Amino acid sequence: MTTADEGAGLRERKKRMTRQALRAAAVRLFTERGPACVTVEEICAEAGVSPRTFFNYFDSKEETLLPFTRDTREEVAGRVRARPPEEEPQEAVRAVVEESIARTVAGETWSQESALLRSNPQLLQRGMVAARTLNLALRDGLGERTGRGAEDPYVRLVAAVSVTAVHVAVNVWQGAVEERDMSQVLAEAFDGIERGLAPPQEA
Amino acid sequence: MTTADEGAGLRERKKRMTRQALRAAAVRLFTERGPACVTVEEICAEAGVSPRTFFNYFDSKEETLLPFTRDTREEVAGRVRARPPEEEPQEAVRAVVEESIARTVAGETWSQESALLRSNPQLLQRGMVAARTLNLALRDGLGERTGRGAEDPYVRLVAAVSVTAVHVAVNVWQGAVEERDMSQVLAEAFDGIERGLAPPQEA
DNA sequence: AGCTAAATGTGCAGAGTTGCAAAAATGCAG
DNA sequence: CTGCATTTTTGCAACTCTGCACATTTAGCT
Numbered sequence: 116m117t118t119a120d121e122g123a124g125l126r127e128r129k130k131r132m133t134r135q136a137l138r139a140a141a142v143r144l145f146t147e148r149g150p151a152c153v154t155v156e157e158i159c160a161e162a163g164v165s166p167r168t169f170f171n172y173f174d175s176k177e178e179t180l181l182p183f184t185r186d187t188r189e190e191v192a193g194r195v196r197a198r199p200p201e202e203e204p205q206e207a208v209r210a211v212v213e214e215s216i217a218r219t220v221a222g223e224t225w226s227q228e229s230a231l232l233r234s235n236p237q238l239l240q241r242g243m244v245a246a247r248t249l250n251l252a253l254r255d256g257l258g259e260r261t262g263r264g265a266e267d268p269y270v271r272l273v274a275a276v277s278v279t280a281v282h283v284a285v286n287v288w289q290g291a292v293e294e295r296d297m298s299q300v301l302a303e304a305f306d307g308i309e310r311g312l313a314p315p316q317e318a
Numbered sequence: 319m320t321t322a323d324e325g326a327g328l329r330e331r332k333k334r335m336t337r338q339a340l341r342a343a344a345v346r347l348f349t350e351r352g353p354a355c356v357t358v359e360e361i362c363a364e365a366g367v368s369p370r371t372f373f374n375y376f377d378s379k380e381e382t383l384l385p386f387t388r389d390t391r392e393e394v395a396g397r398v399r400a401r402p403p404e405e406e407p408q409e410a411v412r413a414v415v416e417e418s419i420a421r422t423v424a425g426e427t428w429s430q431e432s433a434l435l436r437s438n439p440q441l442l443q444r445g446m447v448a449a450r451t452l453n454l455a456l457r458d459g460l461g462e463r464t465g466r467g468a469e470d471p472y473v474r475l476v477a478a479v480s481v482t483a484v485h486v487a488v489n490v491w492q493g494a495v496e497e498r499d500m501s502q503v504l505a506e507a508f509d510g511i512e513r514g515l516a517p518p519q520e521a
Numbered sequence: 522a523g524c525t526a527a528a529t530g531t532g533c534a535g536a537g538t539t540g541c542a543a544a545a546a547t548g549c550a551g
Numbered sequence: 552c553t554g555c556a557t558t559t560t561t562g563c564a565a566c567t568c569t570g571c572a573c574a575t576t577t578a579g580c581t
Contacts, residue, residue, distance in 0.1 A: 124577075124578070125576095125577065125578090126528070126529080126576085126577055126578075129529090129576090129577090130529085133529095133530095154565090154566065154567090155566080155567070155568090156566090164530075164531090165530065165531050165532075166531090166532095166567095167530075167531055167532070167533090167568095167569095168529085168530055168531070170567090170568060170569075171529075171530075174568085175567080175568080176567085203516070203517065204515070204517060205514075205515040205516075240450075244447075247443075261517075266493055268486070268490045268503070268506065268507070268510075269510060269517065269518055271486050271489060271490060272483075272486050272507055272510045272511070272515065273510075273515050275482045275485055275486045276479055276482055276486075276511065276515060278482075279478045279479050279481075279482040280475075282478055283471070283474050283475050283478045283479075286474060287471045287474060290469055300471070303471065304471070304475055307471075307472065307475045307476075308475070308479065308511075308514065308515060309514040309515065310514060311408075311511065311512040311513060311514040312407070312408040312475065312476050312479060312511060312512065313406070313408075314406065314407060314464075314472065315472055327547080327548070328546095328547065328548085329546085329547060329548075329558070329559080332546090332547090332559090333559085336559095357535095357536065357537085358536080358537070358538090359536085367560075367561090368560065368561050368562075369537095369561090369562095370539095370560075370561055370562070370563090371559080371560055371561070373537090373538065373539075374559075374560075377538085378537080378538080379537080522581100523580100523581085524579100524580085524581085525578100525579090525580090526577105526578090526579090526580105527576105527577085527578080527579100528575105528576080528577075528578090529574100529575080529576070529577085530573105530574080530575070530576085531572105531573085531574075531575090532571105532572095532573085532574100533570105533571090533572090533573105534569105534570095534571095535568105535569090535570090536567105536568085536569085536570105537566100537567080537568075537569100538565105538566085538567075538568100539564105539565090539566085539567100540563105540564095540565090540566105541562105541563090541564095542561105542562095542563095543560105543561085543562085543563105544559100544560080544561075544562095545558105545559080545560070545561085546557100546558080546559070546560085547556100547557080547558070547559085548555100548556085548557075548558090549554105549555085549556085549557100550553100550554090550555085550556100551552100551553085551554090551555105
């Protein structure tokens with residue numbers, strides 16, 4: 116019991132538990148009958164909260180599957196600030212993003228989640244709106260890191276394009292016939308971006 | 319009357335008229351009381367169609383304001399294919415996107431629309447989902463143009479990042495204190511992308 | 522323990538959005 | 552002009568999602 120659910124007071128712990136319960140219920144039901152045949156109401160019944168509460172935690176049922184939730188914003192921003200100062204902005208952002216994805220893929224629930232995501236394309240389309248959180252987080256971090264502020268056009272561009280890299284990687288990964296390593300797909304997307312979108316030279 | 323509303327049969331013409339009526343009603347009502355205080359039902363009442371029909375034309379009320387609708391997909395794809403063959407993929411895409419935006423900005427309704435967009439940030443966030451259409455169109459066009467197909471990772475990347483350029487441009491444009499020329503903001507975004515996101519050198 | 526302020530959970534009402542199947546409009550023979 | 556196939560519109564029902572007001576819980580203090 117003395118694991119990671121120790122931080123702070125009862126309030127925080129309860130919130131985390133509720134979030135986890137909702138996530139777990141969603142994953143279970145989604146796997147069982149497919150996302151389209153599960154209502155928010157059912158997820159809530161299983162997690163023991165009211166439907167209204169569900170939307171205090173997630174913007175949509177699809178979002179329960181994805182890693183970038185509202186509360187990860189400051190954490191990600193902090194990681195961007197904490198990168199070695201000699202790194203260029205896009206290097207720092209890339210590192211943080213790749214790290215986040217790697218962590219997600221390494222998680223113990225990933226195999227079940229990834230199966231769901233791979234077989235239900237709609238999930239991604241709707242759920243990836245959650246990537247907006249990632250965008251904001253990167254802008255926060257980069258804005259401070261560069262001293263340009265989160266509204267700066269260059270900051271916006273680097274953040275948005277990096278999020279797009281994730282989008283593309285996820286979609287390519289999902290569409291691939293053979294199962295590929297998501298981290299590698301993501302790296303290729305970033306490489307393409309750093310080439311300024313020049314065509315890749317095939318071997 | 320012998321303008322552009324001549325194409326094809328009655329069916330097509332009516333569809334275009336309905337679309338226009340919905341768009342016009344939306345713009346008028348949005349301007350009058352702000353987007354949040356206008357319901358789809360009201361728009362439909364003014365356009366003389368049932369609420370259900372509205373969603374046969376648009377995916378959301380915000381979309382009525384934006385240029386990339388479902389029916390522009392083939393047209394945009396065609397323009398990508400029609401670019402001079404010596405152009406690199408991202409050059410061709412950039413040209414088409416910049417052209418589209420320029421055309422929108424030059425339209426006679428732009429001043430009213432841009433005022434709406436500038437003063438209602440939520441409109442963009444919700445409405446830019448419509449940019450998905452642009453993404454698909456670019457992928458279609460590039461997929462054929464390069465012979466890689468619309469699913470190819472490189473094709474996906476170029477399309478997605480180009481759409482992101484539009485996103486960033488629109489947001490920068492909207493957030494700018496002094497009113498800027500959208501085409502120029504967009505060009506700067508593309509420049510940044512072609513630099514591989516290297517930091518801009520200030521004068 | 523008891524009080525208060527802040528955070529969290531809940532119910533409700535209303536708007537947005539979608540699938541489905543029936544109804545109306547249109548295009549096209551004959 | 553009439554009948555038939557196709558497209559478009561519509562009504563309906565169910566679900567998603569949001570704002571608001573109110574109840575409940577927790578944190579911090581005494």
